Amino acid sequence: MTSQQQQTYYDLLGVYPSASEIEIRRAYRDLSKKYHPDTTTLNTATATAKFQALNEAYATVSHPDRRSAYDLKIGYSRLFVVQAPPRFDRPPVGIPSPLEHRQNRYRSYVGPTERPLSGGEIFALFMLISTFLGCLLLAIFIGVARGEIS
Structure with a gap:
């Protein structure tokens, strides 16, 4: 220089x-x-x-x-x-290497996409499944009542 x-x-x-x-x-x-x-x-x-x-x-x-x-x-x-x-040869920042993942396998979750569901999310999931099953049972009941399903 x-x-x-x-x-x-x-x-x-x-x-x-x-x-x-x-x-x-x-x-x-x-x-x-x-x-x-x-x-x-x-x-x-x-x-x-x-x-x-x-x-x-x-x-x-x-x-x-x-x-x-x-x-x-x-x-x-x-x-x-x-x-x-x-x-x-190195994982990106924030993603654990396979060795770190094996050492931390007993953690509840690894990253932001693998977190546990909150109470509100569990309730919304329960309501969604129960609504789907209720609609399915109602359709079957209506079909039996009209005689279309024997």
């Missing part, structure tokens, strides 16, 4: 401007462990300066509004960015 080019917050974090929030968080955690003054082998002044710059970059890039303003400031536009496909 030449001296005329200024290092962006994305460069400090080691991610592309199109990086997701998760990628930014991972990069920040890795770099903060590397440059934290208590855990690094660098001298204290250098480590402190790098760690403060890293914190400033993460504070800006992790907040959606500040990130949008910063992207406009550096001339980056998200309108025509194609995101990289998700990794296929």
Whole structure:
């Protein structure tokens, strides 16, 4: 990098401007462990300066509004960015892996689509089934009464 080019917050974090929030968080955690003054082998002044710059970059890039303003400031536009496909060796966020599912198999439900029915939903289901059975029995009774069903 030449001296005329200024290092962006994305460069400090080691991610592309199109990086997701998760990628930014991972990069920040890795770099903060590397440059934290208590855990690094660098001298204290250098480590402190790098760690403060890293914190400033993460504070800006992790907040959606500040990130949008910063992207406009550096001339980056998200309108025509194609995101990289998700990794296929890991399940998406929020979906447990098969190992986690086996470990948590005694939980009442896994996700928002597999929740138990509420009392009102059970009552509505009971009313729906009883109405269907009542209509079916009424049709059979009317058929027998008219002599159409023997």
